[in-house]
Amino acid sequence: MQIIQPHYHAIARTTQDYERMAMSGVVAVCEPAFWAGYDRRHAETFIDYFVQISEFEPTRAAQYGIRHFCWVALNPKEAEDPGLTREVLDAMPEFLDKPTCLGVGETGLHKSTKNEIDALQAHVELAMEHNQLVLIHTPHLSDKAHGTKKVLEVLDGLDIDRNRIWIDHVEEQTVKSVLDAGYWAGMTLYPITKCSPRRAIDILEKYGTERLLVNSSADWGPSDPFTLQECIFEYRLRGHSTQEAIEVFHNNPCRFLGQNPKWDIKPIRIETDTTV
Amino acid sequence: MLSPTQILDQYYLEARRDLLEIAALLDRYDAARLRDGADDGNHVQRDILRRALTHLADSETPSGERTSTLLELFAET
Numbered sequence: 001m002q003i004i005q006p007h008y009h010a011i012a013r014t015t016q017d018y019e020r021m022a023m024s025g026v027v028a029v030c031e032p033a034f035w036a037g038y039d040r041r042h043a044e045t046f047i048d049y050f051v052q053i054s055e056f057e058p059t060r061a062a063q064y065g066i067r068h069f070c071w072v073a074l075n076p077k078e079a080e081d082p083g084l085t086r087e088v089l090d091a092m093p094e095f096l097d098k099p100t101c102l103g104v105g106e107t108g109l110h111k112s113t114k115n116e117i118d119a120l121q122a123h124v125e126l127a128m129e130h131n132q133l134v135l136i137h138t139p140h141l142s143d144k145a146h147g148t149k150k151v152l153e154v155l156d157g158l159d160i161d162r163n164r165i166w167i168d169h170v171e172e173q174t175v176k177s178v179l180d181a182g183y184w185a186g187m188t189l190y191p192i193t194k195c196s197p198r199r200a201i202d203i204l205e206k207y208g209t210e211r212l213l214v215n216s217s218a219d220w221g222p223s224d225p226f227t228l229q230e231c232i233f234e235y236r237l238r239g240h241s242t243q244e245a246i247e248v249f250h251n252n253p254c255r256f257l258g259q260n261p262k263w264d265i266k267p268i269r270i271e272t273d274t275t276v
Numbered sequence: 277m278l279s280p281t282q283i284l285d286q287y288y289l290e291a292r293r294d295l296l297e298i299a300a301l302l303d304r305y306d307a308a309r310l311r312d313g314a315d316d317g318n319h320v321q322r323d324i325l326r327r328a329l330t331h332l333a334d335s336e337t338p339s340g341e342r343t344s345t346l347l348e349l350f351a352e353t
Contacts, residue, residue, distance in 0.1 A: 192289050193289055196293070196297060196300075198297065199297070202307075
């Protein structure tokens, strides 16, 4: 089965990931800009990072037959310096023009401070000015419900196309508000601190598959890109067909990301599904 | 050995995850019963889980005996 990994931080992972992902059906990964584990102090550091994910990383993935796409943004955790935020935003349009860059992300909120909210708003406005997709991070753990509500409030005040915005890391307490508002929602599978494969399938079974994405967001912390395959396995174990799995784990990413013409991977349909 | 604070710092998030999995399992079970509308009358495992959760929530449970008590409870199946 062909799989798309919509949220994956490749620069934090070894090449062995690519090899194993290729062997397990992954045909494309998308790498949003991420936090480095410390707060970067210079816009140039971000620029070099954007070069890495827009130019180098696609070549590393290509060695294993995997397409690599990226997103650019300043991370919400680094939004407390408005001057740095502005410098990074000013540098981003050059990268939005790169052939594998899909949009602005991951922006969003961490502690939902005023500076974070201002940065989120500026990122979304930049994306809309440049006709880009947006990927929005929602906070972790106890900050999630409040932060997601705040994200929706910020977006309510902006002139946006909701179908072009993906709000990520939803869980049971936030998914309904995101879907009801007309956005795409992403479920991130983490071994401990986010959604589990079984809970993600519960959400798919409860809310349906429309405008829902599943990803592993594998990074330098406790994470595992193969929770995505574990999730597919659980989905199939519960009796969902191969085509239904393709709709969630391949075609839905194509539907959202395909709104950017640089994404040329099309939804697929198997002719006869006898594997239910 | 770890201090009480260190134990919570080390294992809280894993316990949180495990409790969420149990909550999700019970939600899944309830949703299936609502969806299928069938009651086969066999809820022994569900009742054992409920008794186990009640036992864990009981502050009168003697310290250090929760695990063995649950194992004895599960042995009833």
